[in-house]
Amino acid sequence: MVKKILLVTVTLFLFCVLASNAQTITKHGLIIGGGMGDIKSELESLPDVKYSDVSYKSGYAIGYRLRLEPGINPFFVDVDANIGMKTWKSSYSKSLKEPALFDASSQYYYVSAGGTFNYSIYRGLSAGVGIEPTYYFYQEGETSRNKFDAPLIGKVAYDFGKFELGVSYKHGLTDVIKTDRIKSGKFRDIQLSLFIPF
Numbered sequence: 662m663v664k665k666i667l668l669v670t671v672t673l674f675l676f677c678v679l680a681s682n683a684q685t686i687t688k689h690g691l692i693i694g695g696g697m698g699d700i701k702s703e704l705e706s707l708p709d710v711k712y713s714d715v716s717y718k719s720g721y722a723i724g725y726r727l728r729l730e731p732g733i734n735p736f737f738v739d740v741d742a743n744i745g746m747k748t749w750k751s752s753y754s755k756s757l758k759e760p761a762l763f764d765a766s767s768q769y770y771y772v773s774a775g776g777t778f779n780y781s782i783y784r785g786l787s788a789g790v791g792i793e794p795t796y797y798f799y800q801e802g803e804t805s806r807n808k809f810d811a812p813l814i815g816k817v818a819y820d821f822g823k824f825e826l827g828v829s830y831k832h833g834l835t836d837v838i839k840t841d842r843i844k845s846g847k848f849r850d851i852q853l854s855l856f857i858p859f
Contacts, residue, residue: 688728688858692741695721696852698831700749703844713753715843717850718766720747722773726856735781739789742774747848749838763842768801769808777814785820797837810835812848818856825856 702715722745729738752764775793782788790813797808810833818827831850838846 685730685732686727687730687737688726690726690856690858692724692726692743692854692856693722694724694743694745694829694852694854695719696850698848698850698852700838700846700848701833702838702846705842705844712755713751715751715838715846716749717848718748718750720848720850720852721745722852724773728858737779737781737787738776739779739791740774740776741793742772744770744772746770747850751840751843753842769797769837770799770801771795771797775814777816779816779818785822785825786817787820788815788817790815793831808835808837810837810848812850818854824858827854827856828852829854 697719698717700715700717704713704715722743724741724743724745727740729740731737747769748766749769750764750766773793773795775791775795777789777791779787779789793812793814795810795812797810800806800808812831812833814829814831816827816829818825829850829852831848831852833848833850835847836845837848
């Protein structure tokens with residue numbers, strides 16, 4: 662499954678890069694994003710644990726964006742490269758009245774490079790879909806293991822001219838979180854982004 666996702670991701674990313682040769686870079690600049698979301702998790706069977714909580718606390722990223730236009734309105738492509746961090750926590754207890762048997766927070770650091778295919782709906786309003794290959798190179802708060810994901814992206818944005826505001830949903834495909842207590846965990850992100858072209 663991971664090999665198939667990796668193959669699809671690399672293919673789509675190469676397509677974006679090759680397609681850029683036939684397109685014009687109309688904008689480029691800094692992109693800053695942040696938000697929160699959810700973790701789709703499946704827990705190991707733990708004795709004496711009746712209540713558990715695995716929650717996504719926050720996510721932040723900073724990067725660079727290239728906007729490519731094929732010369733055929735109303736379509737354009739955004740190619741982003743980012744570095745960022747995600748924080749999440751987990752806790753387990755026998756009952757809601759008792760203190761947690763285990764309570765911990767973790768931070769994941771990552772780099773990503775992805776793209777979205779977008780459609781200009783009306784004036785500055787646009788919507789797009791894409792994929793964001795993501796490599797988690799360090800995990801603080803648990804055993805460090807390199808991990809890979811390729812979340813699918815859906816986004817809506819409005820271009821104000823000097824800057825653009827966007828809202829995106831990122832649907833993680835692979836089990837990025839695996840611990841002694843968590844069998845699998847996938848990130849589901851909702852992010853607000855600010856694109857400042859130079």
